[in-house]
Amino acid sequence: MSAPPDLFADASSSTIPSGAPRIRCGIGGWVFPEWRDNFYPAGLVQRRELEYASRQLRSIEINGTYYRAPAPTTLAGWAKQVPDGFVFSLKAPKAIVLQRKLAGAVGLASAFVDSLQALGDRLGPVVWQFTPTRRFDPDDLAAFLDRLPRTLNGVPLRHALEVRHASFQCQEYVALARAQGVATVFTDSPEYPSLADLTGPFTYARLMRSQADEAHGYPAAALDAWAERAVQWRAGGDPAELPHVETPRPNDAARDVFVYFISAAKARNPHAAMALQARVDHAG
Numbered sequence: 001m002s003a004p005p006d007l008f009a010d011a012s013s014s015t016i017p018s019g020a021p022r023i024r025c026g027i028g029g030w031v032f033p034e035w036r037d038n039f040y041p042a043g044l045v046q047r048r049e050l051e052y053a054s055r056q057l058r059s060i061e062i063n064g065t066y067y068r069a070p071a072p073t074t075l076a077g078w079a080k081q082v083p084d085g086f087v088f089s090l091k092a093p094k095a096i097v098l099q100r101k102l103a104g105a106v107g108l109a110s111a112f113v114d115s116l117q118a119l120g121d122r123l124g125p126v127v128w129q130f131t132p133t134r135r136f137d138p139d140d141l142a143a144f145l146d147r148l149p150r151t152l153n154g155v156p157l158r159h160a161l162e163v164r165h166a167s168f169q170c171q172e173y174v175a176l177a178r179a180q181g182v183a184t185v186f187t188d189s190p191e192y193p194s195l196a197d198l199t200g201p202f203t204y205a206r207l208m209r210s211q212a213d214e215a216h217g218y219p220a221a222a223l224d225a226w227a228e229r230a231v232q233w234r235a236g237g238d239p240a241e242l243p244h245v246e247t248p249r250p251n252d253a254a255r256d257v258f259v260y261f262i263s264a265a266k267a268r269n270p271h272a273a274m275a276l277q278a279r280v281d282h283a284g
Contacts, residue, residue, distance in 0.1 A: 010055045010083045021234045023257040024058035025277040027269045039270040054082035061260045066091040072118035079122040087124030103143035113149045129162040136167040145180040160204040164192040196242035202256040203233040212265040217272030227279035233257045
């Protein structure tokens with residue numbers, strides 16, 4: 001009789017050389033009842049869900065940090081459960097991003113960033129998600145970004161801004177984000193502005209249109225298209241068919257790419273992430 005499969009074998013391993021730009025596909029969080037007996041194997045205890053998910057995916061975006069900053073011991077515990085090469089992205093707490101003036105929240109932002117050292121090399125991007133009511137205020141945003149920590153224990157930090165007000169769809173914002181070296185989150189959400197302009201040294205996309213009647217969340221043709229875009233991004237390309245404020249920059253530097261399937265038909269998102277990861281890995 002053959003041995004049973006190892007549920008915790010690392011199915012997310014990659015042949016990409018160490019240090020080369022990578023595409024990491026993932027989901028938001030790892031605790032969701034509809035993922036049990038769907039994504040998670042039947043009978044898997046909840047305390048091992050992160051351990052299992054991190055071996056099927058390359059990254060997880062932690063949304064819970066928006067509501068409450070975890071204790072360093074919690075972060076260290078998460079880091080111990082995931083394999084080498086896996087990283088978390090984290091949303092900054094709303095106590096920071098909901099401040100009327102961002103520049104006045106730099107102290108809170110610095111304290112939050114400092115706490116993330118507990119993740120060690122499992123730390124990926126930090127996402128600063130603004131509400132749909134926050135308009136582009138160039139002076140306030142510049143003052144905030146000027147003082148935002150850019151390294152942690154000597155390692156460069158990766159910051160991404162998710163902007164949700166149409167006032168950010170302007171050349172002044174794009175120029176400011178590029179000057180500051182922060183990425184702008186691209187989202188395919190039908191509710192918020194979509195900016196595919198490359199403003200930072202990595203690409204961060206949140207895909208929010210998964211469908212319950214699709215086994216892999218998105219139709220195969222749509223996943224093929226997103227795989228092509230992710231590979232373009234990694235190579236320094238800039239998919240021209242996506243909405244831009246400025247002319248696409250097709251000959252930029254190679255970069256890491258993070259793609260997360262978020263909300264919508266959430267039960268399908270792990271399968272969407274795995275299907276997209278398989279496509280980009282096959283593309284090499």
